[in-house]
Amino acid sequence: MKTTLLTILYVLLGFSAYSQLGSVTVSAAFTTNPAVTVGLDPLAATEPVFQVKVGVNDLTQVGVLTVKVYDTATDNYAGIQQFTQAEISDGSMLESGLLVYSFGLLDPAGSFRIVTEAQNLEMGYLEPVITFYPIH
Amino acid sequence: MNFTKHLSVLLAVLASGTAVGQILVPPVIYSNADSYTAQTPSGTNYGSADTISVKATTTTNYSRGFLKFDLSGIPQGAVIVTAKLRLTPKGTENVTASASTQLYLDLANSTWAEGTITHATGIVNNPNFATITVSNLVSSKREFDVVPHVQGIVDGRVTNFGWRIRRNPENVISGNTSYYSKETGTTGNRPQLVITYYMPMSVSAATVVHATSVVATNGSITPTMINGSSTGKTYRWYNSSGAQIGTASALTGVGNGWYGLKTYGTTAGDTLYTAFIVGAECGEATINFNPGPKYINDAVIYDWISGTTDARQVNNGSSAIISADNWTNSSWYDQKSLLKFNLWMDPALIINEATMTLYGNSHYPLNRPNTSELIQITANWYEFGVSFNNAPATSSAITVPMPNVATGNTNATPDVSAFFNAWKANNLLNYGMLFQLTSYTDIYTRQRYHSSDAASPANSPSVLFRVSLPANCDFSAHTEFRKELDGGYATTYQGKLKFFFREEYQIEIGKKIPLTLYDENNLVVAAISMNGTAVSGAPLLPALPYVFDDNRSSLDLSGYGLTTGKFYVLELTTSIGDKQYIKFQYTN
Numbered sequence: 228m229k230t231t232l233l234t235i236l237y238v239l240l241g242f243s244a245y246s247q248l249g250s251v252t253v254s255a256a257f258t259t260n261p262a263v264t265v266g267l268d269p270l271a272a273t274e275p276v277f278q279v280k281v282g283v284n285d286l287t288q289v290g291v292l293t294v295k296v297y298d299t300a301t302d303n304y305a306g307i308q309q310f311t312q313a314e315i316s317d318g319s320m321l322e323s324g325l326l327v328y329s330f331g332l333l334d335p336a337g338s339f340r341i342v343t344e345a346q347n348l349e350m351g352y353l354e355p356v357i358t359f360y361p362i363h
Numbered sequence: 364m365n366f367t368k369h370l371s372v373l374l375a376v377l378a379s380g381t382a383v384g385q386i387l388v389p390p391v392i393y394s395n396a397d398s399y400t401a402q403t404p405s406g407t408n409y410g411s412a413d414t415i416s417v418k419a420t421t422t423t424n425y426s427r428g429f430l431k432f433d434l435s436g437i438p439q440g441a442v443i444v445t446a447k448l449r450l451t452p453k454g455t456e457n458v459t460a461s462a463s464t465q466l467y468l469d470l471a472n473s474t475w476a477e478g479t480i481t482h483a484t485g486i487v488n489n490p491n492f493a494t495i496t497v498s499n500l501v502s503s504k505r506e507f508d509v510v511p512h513v514q515g516i517v518d519g520r521v522t523n524f525g526w527r528i529r530r531n532p533e534n535v536i537s538g539n540t541s542y543y544s545k546e547t548g549t550t551g552n553r554p555q556l557v558i559t560y561y562m563p564m565s566v567s568a569a570t571v572v573h574a575t576s577v578v579a580t581n582g583s584i585t586p587t588m589i590n591g592s593s594t595g596k597t598y599r600w601y602n603s604s605g606a607q608i609g610t611a612s613a614l615t616g617v618g619n620g621w622y623g624l625k626t627y628g629t630t631a632g633d634t635l636y637t638a639f640i641v642g643a644e645c646g647e648a649t650i651n652f653n654p655g656p657k658y659i660n661d662a663v664i665y666d667w668i669s670g671t672t673d674a675r676q677v678n679n680g681s682s683a684i685i686s687a688d689n690w691t692n693s694s695w696y697d698q699k700s701l702l703k704f705n706l707w708m709d710p711a712l713i714i715n716e717a718t719m720t721l722y723g724n725s726h727y728p729l730n731r732p733n734t735s736e737l738i739q740i741t742a743n744w745y746e747f748g749v750s751f752n753n754a755p756a757t758s759s760a761i762t763v764p765m766p767n768v769a770t771g772n773t774n775a776t777p778d779v780s781a782f783f784n785a786w787k788a789n790n791l792l793n794y795g796m797l798f799q800l801t802s803y804t805d806i807y808t809r810q811r812y813h814s815s816d817a818a819s820p821a822n823s824p825s826v827l828f829r830v831s832l833p834a835n836c837d838f839s840a841h842t843e844f845r846k847e848l849d850g851g852y853a854t855t856y857q858g859k860l861k862f863f864f865r866e867e868y869q870i871e872i873g874k875k876i877p878l879t880l881y882d883e884n885n886l887v888v889a890a891i892s893m894n895g896t897a898v899s900g901a902p903l904l905p906a907l908p909y910v911f912d913d914n915r916s917s918l919d920l921s922g923y924g925l926t927t928g929k930f931y932v933l934e935l936t937t938s939i940g941d942k943q944y945i946k947f948q949y950t951n
Binding site: 247303304353354 | 402422423424425491493494496529531532533534669670671672677678679681692693
């Protein structure tokens with residue numbers, strides 16, 4: 228009986244863990260003519276844009292996602308964007324299951340630090356994910 | 364150090380002035396509002412609690428702290444040297460002592476009140492200022508380095524809504540972390556902000572002695588420096604080629620041209636670059652002032668909001684462009700640019716030309732002309748402190764048009780003499796110029812140039828000056844005596860007539876040139892004999908030595924009551940009795 232109860236508890240905890248926002252992965256690169264053009268001015272679309280792709284384990288559990296891009300040389304921000312659950316569930320930023328956002332007017336020769344902050348539905352922050360471009 | 368002692372230090376500094384430079388240590392600033400919020404119960408206010416709780420109690424329930432400090436005592440323009448936000452743990456902190464990343468500190472992004480703030484109020488962070496992610500336990504206090512945040516508030520780039528402190532991460536259960544709030548009885552345990560700062564160094568006055576000719580090297584520059592981080596300052600003088608030519612507080616023994624002065628104090632970053640122009644008497648100096656980024660302050664200010672991005676708070680002092688731009692980046696933005704040459708010009712200099720060269724960088728009059736203008740900035744600003752939110756005041760009293768330029772990289776060469784004429788009259792009012800479109804109507808266009816931070820120094824803004832000094836030089840030639848007068852005439856310069864004749868015979872030593880001066884009515888005004896004596900009772904002319912062969916002299920006629928503009932005749936009687944004449948118009 229005790230074993231059965233523990234098994235049920237583990238299963239419930241497992242479901243609970245699975246339904247929580249847990250892992251965030253981030254990649255970034257310059258690209259031209261991106262498939263997802265959210266964040267881009269139509270006139271800038273022919274120039275190289277800085278595209279950040281974010282993968283999360285469960286998109287429905289994201290309260291707010293913040294992507295901050297800092298110029299490594301000056302530590303000034305080069306672009307910041309936040310997305311709410313409503314904007315994410317809209318689907319317009321999705322490409323192969325990843326959230327995609329493009330920042331225009333950045334110098335492809337520059338170096339950048341990308342800080343991605345995910346908040347769960349209760350707006351609690353997860354550990355931020357820090358990524359560098361070019362990759363360190 | 365207690366409050367009274369801090370205050371006495373501050374008052375002593377203020378009483379003595381900051382003219383010599385000093386790091387100022389204002390009293391410790393204690394929080395004037397603090398509280399914490401809990402995700403559950405989200406509607407409860409804890410403003411009267413004597414603690415600030417920061418923790419994650421479940422994977423979805425957490426507490427955050429909020430703190431405010433009054434920074435109005437720190438003057439705008441101050442350079443923040445240190446700014447430590449310090450919290451006193453109450454009980455076991457449950458945070459790594461050194462280099463902890465378990466607590467994150469953000470600037471709050473909207474107003475809140477101690478007595479009403481709750482989780483439901485929804486105070487979020489200001490994403491435009493980086494989160495402070497590292498803290499240390501120093502002398503039993505949790506300490507965050509908040510220099511960038513305080514600098515942004517003091518600059519006026521961002522409104523002071525205080526700070527938000529949270530656990531990192533908030534979805535992992537942590538131990539309880541509590542800090543004393545301002546309600547605690549022991550003052551020293553209250554949240555505190557400890558700041559040191561100095562006022563930026565500047566030149567308050569300068570004495571420039573110009574070279575006495577275009578080839579002379581007897582000019583000098585003696586500036587007076589104020590403020591900065593230390594009383595002791597180091598001076599480094601450079602010529603226009605960048606070679607160091609002096610280390611004293613004054614520069615001497617220089618010819619016409621521009622000279623750069625680097626002055627720095629004992630604190631990193633406390634450095635001022637100022638250029639000076641030395642002119643030349645009796646000549647026009649042509650000076651290509653192409654000083655590069657050190658002697659130029661320029662920055663783009665950016666009126667753009669897109670989502671949570673608020674570029675109005677952001678400084679772009681290191682931008683490689685100066686731009687007048689009306690474009691979109693998701694949403695419409697306006698860009699203007701500030702440009703200041705850190706150049707001290709002696710008011711005595713006459714500016715015959717001041718032509719600025721701006722090197723084009725991707726002009727694009729897409730849907731309308733990019734017609735722009737340069738106007739005068741009338742208030743102080745700092746290259747690495749200015750943003751749209753704290754942009755300085757301007758005046759169109761001086762306006763230099765920047766006509767439409769076609770798509771591409773065409774350079775501009777506006778005449779900026781009106782600006783420099785105004786600034787040389789009072790160098791302390793040289794706040795630079797604002798480059799902007801003549802209208803911002805959300806129709807695509809832009810005019811854009813390389814800034815002083817351009818990758819190629821050759822593309823940095825520059826000014827070609829031609830400067831001179833008030834006429835104080837005699838450029839007149841020696842006029843030769845003639846045996847007969849014709850229609851020609853000479854002129855005096857400052858009352859002096861320079862003449863020339865050749866004597867073919869040996870002249871006894873000590874003889875004087877025999878001269879007689881006549882007015883328009885042929886009446887004798889003054890005269891002198893070969894022996895140096897008066898002639899027929901007329902006033903005596905100056906005695907000039909009479910020699911064999913070449914006689915060149917300057918005759919000072921300023922003491923004989925001659926009338927400016929009137930014509931006179933000077934008569935020479937040679938050693939053999941010949942008469943020769945010069946007709947001249949008198950000026951003094």
